[in-house]
Amino acid sequence: MALLQKTRRLLEKLKSEASKGKVASCEETLVEIKLHLTSFAALPPRYEKTPTAAEELGLARECLEQAVVVSVQANDEQAFERNYLQLNTYYTDIKDDFMPASQQMLLLKGLNLLRLLVQNRLAEFHTELETIEPHVQNSSEHIKYVIQLEQSHMEGAYNKILGSSKSCPSPLYVSFAEKLNETVRDEICACSEEAYESLSLAEARQVMRFDTEEGLLAYAKEAGWVVKDGRVFFAAAEASTDKVELNSMDLIKNTLHYAKEIERIV
Amino acid sequence: MGNENAPGEAMDLDTKKQESTGPAAAEKAPIKVFDLLCQNVHLLEEAVHAKETSLCMGRLMRQTSAARKRMTEHDIAKLLKTKLPNSNEVQQTLAQFLDLTVTEDAKIAMETDDNKENDAAAEAVNGTVEGGKKEEKTSAATATPVHNRPTRASAVPECEIYVFLLAILKLLDSGSDEKARELSGTVVDWLQSFNRRTMDSLAARIYAYFSWSHERCGDDHLQGIRSKLLTLQRTAILRHDEIGQETLLNLLLHNYLHFSLYDHADKLRSKTQLTSNQHRNVHQFCRYLFYIGKIRAIQLDYTESKEKLQQALRKVPSGAKGFRITLHKWLCMVHLLLGEIPERTHFTTPGMRRALKPYFSLTQAIRKGDLKTFQQVAQRHWDQFMEDKTHNLIVRLQHNVIRTGLRNISKAYSRVSLEDVSKMLGLSGGIEEVECIVAKAVRDGAIEAKIDHANKWMTTNEASDIYSTFEPQQAFHSRIMFCLNLHNEAVKAMRYKPKEQKDKDSAEEARKERLQQEQEIASALEEDDEF
Numbered sequence: 132m133a134l135l136q137k138t139r140r141l142l143e144k145l146k147s148e149a150s151k152g153k154v155a156s157c158e159e160t161l162v163e164i165k166l167h168l169t170s171f172a173a174l175p176p177r178y179e180k181t182p183t184a185a186e187e188l189g190l191a192r193e194c195l196e197q198a199v200v201v202s203v204q205a206n207d208e209q210a211f212e213r214n215y216l217q218l219n220t221y222y223t224d225i226k227d228d229f230m231p232a233s234q235q236m237l238l239l240k241g242l243n244l245l246r247l248l249v250q251n252r253l254a255e256f257h258t259e260l261e262t263i264e265p266h267v268q269n270s271s272e273h274i275k276y277v278i279q280l281e282q283s284h285m286e287g288a289y290n291k292i293l294g295s296s297k298s299c300p301s302p303l304y305v306s307f308a309e310k311l312n313e314t315v316r317d318e319i320c321a322c323s324e325e326a327y328e329s330l331s332l333a334e335a336r337q338v339m340r341f342d343t344e345e346g347l348l349a350y351a352k353e354a355g356w357v358v359k360d361g362r363v364f365f366a367a368a369e370a371s372t373d374k375v376e377l378n379s380m381d382l383i384k385n386t387l388h389y390a391k392e393i394e395r396i397v
Numbered sequence: 398m399g400n401e402n403a404p405g406e407a408m409d410l411d412t413k414k415q416e417s418t419g420p421a422a423a424e425k426a427p428i429k430v431f432d433l434l435c436q437n438v439h440l441l442e443e444a445v446h447a448k449e450t451s452l453c454m455g456r457l458m459r460q461t462s463a464a465r466k467r468m469t470e471h472d473i474a475k476l477l478k479t480k481l482p483n484s485n486e487v488q489q490t491l492a493q494f495l496d497l498t499v500t501e502d503a504k505i506a507m508e509t510d511d512n513k514e515n516d517a518a519a520e521a522v523n524g525t526v527e528g529g530k531k532e533e534k535t536s537a538a539t540a541t542p543v544h545n546r547p548t549r550a551s552a553v554p555e556c557e558i559y560v561f562l563l564a565i566l567k568l569l570d571s572g573s574d575e576k577a578r579e580l581s582g583t584v585v586d587w588l589q590s591f592n593r594r595t596m597d598s599l600a601a602r603i604y605a606y607f608s609w610s611h612e613r614c615g616d617d618h619l620q621g622i623r624s625k626l627l628t629l630q631r632t633a634i635l636r637h638d639e640i641g642q643e644t645l646l647n648l649l650l651h652n653y654l655h656f657s658l659y660d661h662a663d664k665l666r667s668k669t670q671l672t673s674n675q676h677r678n679v680h681q682f683c684r685y686l687f688y689i690g691k692i693r694a695i696q697l698d699y700t701e702s703k704e705k706l707q708q709a710l711r712k713v714p715s716g717a718k719g720f721r722i723t724l725h726k727w728l729c730m731v732h733l734l735l736g737e738i739p740e741r742t743h744f745t746t747p748g749m750r751r752a753l754k755p756y757f758s759l760t761q762a763i764r765k766g767d768l769k770t771f772q773q774v775a776q777r778h779w780d781q782f783m784e785d786k787t788h789n790l791i792v793r794l795q796h797n798v799i800r801t802g803l804r805n806i807s808k809a810y811s812r813v814s815l816e817d818v819s820k821m822l823g824l825s826g827g828i829e830e831v832e833c834i835v836a837k838a839v840r841d842g843a844i845e846a847k848i849d850h851a852n853k854w855m856t857t858n859e860a861s862d863i864y865s866t867f868e869p870q871q872a873f874h875s876r877i878m879f880c881l882n883l884h885n886e887a888v889k890a891m892r893y894k895p896k897e898q899k900d901k902d903s904a905e906e907a908r909k910e911r912l913q914q915e916q917e918i919a920s921a922l923e924e925d926d927e928f
Contacts (some may be wrong), residue, residue, distance in 0.1 A: 262658065
């Protein structure tokens, strides 16, 4: 009992620290809380039916939720992944009638989806999405926001993604959304390389969303584009038009393979 | 319950099959159910004594399904009395679920039945058979030698399990799902106490109905048996019970996928090693392929998904119609997501046309590349798609619709303004969006085009002659590889009867003969070479 109260106090402390944005001290408190959590018997994977089981589980869930939030503030994707995986068990394995669903669940689920999108782990993104009920997908603004982003990403409607960071459903999403913008810019540049022969500097800046001309020039240098007479020429496109030479090694290998197999059949 | 409709899934693979074989068998053989069951028990006994139950399982299940429709509780009770008179435990367990107390009328009927049969048998033996009674008597005569040996039956626990299986089937057929669930639970616990390889095939069937009965009782129950199934699977692996492993793995995959836990399912699959890569049972293999195909589709690995689903479709028994339809649905989705248009024959197979209608309209919309029609179709059939759990895939398709539309445009026009493209595709986001979308399509190689930013138009490159590239060669290569693999797989899948001792001599001779022939051929070839 005493332990429960102690942990609860720590959680309060963590929350107040988090709201003030003291990331370093948050992490310290978090370590302490997690140590306390290990001594609760009702938590996974033990799931013992202690008299205070519901309370313990609820508290642990709240702590982990806060931990996820802290890792977003600390901008630590790895910590986020770790904490979220711990938390996810509470969302999937505990029945609603035992403990009411968390208010923050959809917010954090959406956040996790966004993280997977930023890291370009699309397979996991979709597996995760499958676990969310269709009616929730349509009703929750958090989930809907991320789904919209993913769709634009697939279609190539990058301008929509760039515009969307302003309409984040929660301030927690902002940092990931900004990261997504960076990835998207790289994508735009890669696409432009193929789609245009040349662009004037001003156009290129507008298309690729560089704030300054210097930024664009630096990027162009890195990508190996030629800047001449105030226009950017994309060299990569020319290289790809060259016909590949006959790959005789593969041809020989294949033919020999056929011969061997046919011999086996005959 | 809702699932009754959607079970192209799991269990219904065999229920459907049984239903289709049921009536045909019933017409052909008007044997009494009880006799049929006795025959089955006898078959099982022999197999157990020969220590090879997996081979006769197919026959056993076929005959059981023939009897299943007409089977009554009374038949089971009678079977229990005659074949397993010594197993009180079985009787007590069953009595909780089935009405085993044979009522007075039934008892008399049963006794007279027995008497009649005995008489008939005696008559048959005496050879004084009269024309009118002939049919009934002959059937009885064939059956009597079978069930006159009750003492032998009780020696084999497989028969007890078989009776349980019959009871579960009966309960499921008569709609008492709750009872079936409880009974199957008891039987599964009971099975744990045996470690007999001859039990494996029967046990696997029991597991399947264990899971199915729980599913019929609702999601909570299905979720509840997960750890039980995992334990069973572990035991099956330790005991090298291959058929049990296959069945349980599929049940677990089904369980996870039912709750959309694709991640769990994939992890389980990747961590499970089947002792031999070859599946023992075609039905189980088929299901396994289907589950893998589903998982891969969700993980965006469409190529592999297509491969698995196609393989499953080739192997699926023709009777399993529900399963077939589900396979078609998923395969269609995967085709579309790959940017291919499924063949028309996919949708026109007799008996499936109605079920596949939503997918057909979807395909039509995508083929036209018309975003509006696509959205309308998706809206109209949304409930159906939700039920099929393909709704998320449908959402993904939107991007394919745009791609197809774009490809059509790029084929038709050599130069077209981006504004027109936007109009034709029915996009709402303005020129900037179209420009981005076109750029991405160019990069992904969907269209060969260039964008002129200053003039806001898109110029299509001259289509290069595909036969000057390596494309045809590669296509040809993959087809050759497919055929060669098919041949190799076929060779591997061939099975031979274990050679018996007495055959050995003749086999030896045959081998010598073959060797001689080979030598002759070789020398003939050498001669050829010399010329």
